[in-house]
Amino acid sequence: KPLRLKPSLTSMNPERSWFWFCLLSGLVMEQPDDPISYLITFLQRLSLDSPRVLLLGPPAVGKHTLAKTLSNELRAVHLTSESLLKGLSEENMESHDLHVSVQEDSAEVLVQQLQQRLKEMDCFHKGWVLVGIPQTRVQVLQLQRAGIIPEHVVMLDAPEEVLLQRNHGKLTDPITGDVYHQLFVQPENDTIRWRLEKGRSLSDQQLLAEVQRYRCEVTALKAAYQHVLKVFNADQPPADVYQQALTFVQTRRHFRTPRIVLVGPSGSGKSHLARLLSEKYKVVDVSCGSLLRSVVSDGSALGAQIQPYMDVGRPVPDSLLMPVLEARLSQVDCSCRGWILHGFPCDMQQAKSLHESQYQPNRVFFLEASNDVCMQRLSLRGTDPVSGERYHAVTQPAPSSEVQDRLQTAPYDGSGAVTQRLRQFRFNCEGLQTIYPDAIHLDADQDPHSVVIALSDIRL
Incomplete structure (x- = not known):
């Protein structure tokens, strides 16, 4: 019978994992x-x-x-x-x-x-x-x-x-053996310049x-x-x-499954980008909002506690949210394939909670988008009241004219609600950057496929 490790055991601290990886590969x-002497020297x-x-x-x-x-x-x-x-x-x-x-x-x-x-x-x-x-x-x-x-x-x-x-203009320092060129590579020191010889x-x-x-x-x-x-x-x-x-x-090679967090304001394209990256790199797309809605719909006791907050559009307390998130990230697909999380964390305290858990991200990306661009994108978004699916006129259009005709703008996509969320994100952004000082910032004002191309230059 194949041996399957408990998923939580695969979520070792990245620095500790890197240490053991270096030790074993050496x-x-x-x-x-003499392996013992080698390990001592190592x-x-x-x-x-x-x-x-x-x-x-x-x-x-x-x-x-x-x-x-x-x-x-x-x-x-x-x-x-x-x-x-x-x-x-x-x-x-x-x-x-x-x-x-x-x-x-x-x-x-x-x-x-x-x-x-x-x-x-x-x-x-x-x-x-x-x-x-x-x-x-x-x-x-x-x-x-x-x-x-x-x-x-x-x-x-x-x-x-x-x-x-370049082959024609080669110059050599007879003392150090360093190689220079008449046009492309010249020494800054005049003393060296005068003693150069044709190579x-x-x-x-x-x-x-x-x-x-x-x-x-x-x-x-x-x-x-x-x-x-x-x-x-x-x-x-x-x-x-x-x-x-x-x-x-100077970039460290990532040898483990990716654990990615996308941080950005509403309308920056987190959900769409997560879907594209999930399809390209075969990692699990973990949407915090979708996860909460799924827990509410399954009729569990925890879902019953969360539902009142979802009904009135209030933030779900971290004491209820973290168990849901940790349960999802501990599943086998996330442990084996890695995950890309969006919609969480939203503030410094949530970032600290994630950092102190056994599910620390090893890649964090901040999607930088202006308020005007975010407002414009969200105005093109609509929800199908029959299926509950959400569509976008540009990135994910409705599958038929019938569905398009019945799309409705959700209350949380109204201009007032969006303005409030954008203001709240700008207020919390500095705290998030404090927790993730090494995060990579991406220009999310451009189209999502350009962002994916930019991410392709970064080793996920």
């Missing part, structure tokens, strides 16, 4: 000879968020420059295929100085050296930023077999004409051949790292590429 990937790490970043891209796209700036900002160890190949023959070193692809016969040796290098204490404690390998699907498999799994993969891309232009670069034919070789492998590279990879357009100022890549590598 044991599985490293497979240390617990002495300065941070669980030590970066493991991999940079991919064609030659002359700017991988090495970006890797250096990222490693400096993240205080991580900067690793390159060149630095790892110091023990190989001078012939191999020359080929790597010219950025010729790592040959398959030396790739295995390179992976072995990388595996040993990552076990050193600086990489273990600080993390690492790796550039130069893998370049092929075979090398990806070698890294995976060695247990070298990046947390983030940054892939740079640019048109061939841009790569040719060794590939001919146009060699570069195009290497780019073509990379293009043949890029599909396999993307497939191998699809869950942790993001492609960046390198045909823009290096500072912009750096900021975009830094934002990406």
